[in-house]
Amino acid sequence: MKIRNFVSLEWKQFSRSSYFQKGLAIKILLAFGALYFLAMAIFLGIGVVFGLEEAFPEKDPFKVLNNYLIYYVLGDLAFRYFLQQLPVMNIKPLLILPIKRSAVVRFLLFKTNLSFFNILPMFFFVPIAGVLLFKSYDVIGTLVWLLSFICIGFSINYANFLINKTKVYFFIILGLVATLLALNFYGIIDIASYFGTAFYAIYTDLYWILIPMILLYLLFKINYNFIFKQFYIDGAIVEKASDVKSYNLSFLDRFGKLSIFLKNDVKMILRNARPKQVLLTSFFFLFYGLIFYTQDMYSEIPVILAFASMFITGGFLLTFGQLVPSWDSEYYKLMMSQNIPYRQYLESKLYLMIFATLISTILSLPYLYFGWDIYAMILAGGLFNIGLNTFITLYGGALNRVPVELNQKAKAFSNTNGFSPAQLLISLPKIFGPMLLFYIPYKLISFDAGLIVLGLSGVVGLLLKNVFLNKIEKVYQKGKYKTIAAFDEKK
């Protein structure tokens, strides 16, 4: 078995999955999206040096750039943590064939390098290097500097892999980043200039490139060992049957017929690895505001704050909601043939998202520290989430046909992130909706008017609940057979 065989297997899996057989329109749109990002990266790469030169005419723009690159590294890491799909490979058939495990593991790891998230930075850094050369910076220094950032890019790739896979690394890296940011915040060290000096040193003293290279090698090795150890179909050597945990959920009985589904969903979330991960992620969304509310830069632009406020209460809604029918993909045929009207099924999911948003709103009370304006904004965002975002998300779910394996963490071999292009499209109104609803009245009338309109939009959405649900139900009904067939597809 050669690399060539792996590649052809991968290609077949990719091109033959139902997920790929999307309409031409979406494919074109996606291609445009990718091109747009690439073009933006090139544009930024070319523009950044000239821009910095203009902004700080007395300083060396290259040095200034290096000062900011640590934020790029951290941002890239966070960005990938939330967005990058983890590599997936069906190892079961490979385990019993005469192939070296190491070959499979290596292939799997190299495969991650081809991700769009790794290609995009190249389109940023190569133009920068080009501009530097054009400005007659040292040729070898620039190339070595470029090479180090390519190494750093791949290191981020592997680091992301680790933090997605293991809690230990997740907390180690989170702890490191948090400490750095805290030290920076309290002015003990200035990480920007610290790392700026270090990055610049690569350019002046070439041997510093060894550090990113060693880092890359270490991260690769850790990943390699980690996966090698887990190279069994259940991801661990001994399979342990989980203990049954029971909960008293009778408080949900007051929801009548819906309580059946609500109770089931609560069990689903608490007893399966994947939804638990989602729960954790949505908890982190609560802290999203800390990034935005603490920066003076953003408080000048309330529309960005409107966006952030939506995220604070919308964590669960967004992360759980986008996979709505997929959560039940393992037993979707049961749901479709049992005595269940579609309407009830959708309504129970709607209530679940509304509860979660309410809880997040309560948990976000500490944001009152930043003043009433901020909290009012969170409340308005919460109302938008409850009244409109829920429906948009449910609607998006109808387009989502990626099965989810409930009790598999998003693990190296067995699970795809249930993230599809359709989801990307439907996320546009989720993100820009609250910004527009706030921005237009804010610009035309006042800050308060913006908040009121944003909040009211949610109330109106709730009043139109039946209209929306009817519409969504029809969409689900229409896609029913396709959804069943896609969920039936074994990964």
Place this chain on the structure above:
Amino acid sequence: MENILINTQNLTKAYKGVEVLNIPELEIPKGQSFGLVGNNGAGKTTFFSMLLDLIQPTTGQITSKNIVVSESEDWKPFTSSFIDESFLIGYLTAEEYFYFIGDLRGVSKAEVDELLAGFSDFFHGEILNQKKYLRDLSKGNQKKVGIVATFIGNPEVIILDEPFANLDPTTQIRLKKIIKELSDNNEVTILISSHDLMHVTEVCERIVVLNKGEIVKDTQTSEATLEELNAYFGQEEMN
């Protein structure tokens, strides 16, 4: 005239132009125990899936109690089925699963418990009070849960795809007894598919043989049926 419960008209299913099922007409009267046999790819599961509106027919339709299954959901309250493991919810215990189905069909916990008590032999002490999630049960035990769950809520139509597969011999014999008892009750119509000719002739009043999507045989079960079926499938092998 017999009371027709399930009526199939001009039913065909084609995938990309290749026909996998073609049943011009098939009527199943109320209370019949109906057996469907055929080799792999004969269209048994496809037929059942269409009966449950899980697959859309290319042409034609199936009605159940005069309800066109692909147009209305009103057949769901009186129909129950177990086709494969995707009818189980892996993160529930067996009891929780039974109660969940009970809730859906408007059957109280007490009534479910009463029904389950009647199946203690069938369960063989391996299902209830196990403190295990369904996903951690063996394939055979999962199947037992799925089959028994179809009996909850007095359904009028029960559809079982390959109920004997994966079961141990003792359980197979017990299942046959259960199905026979059910079919003695003329209110319940049971549809079973199987690869096992002996089992199916034992429990079904009528047997339909599918081959490449078409009905090639439709007989009332008699003592000669098993032999006929053996002869038929033996001949298939020679062709």
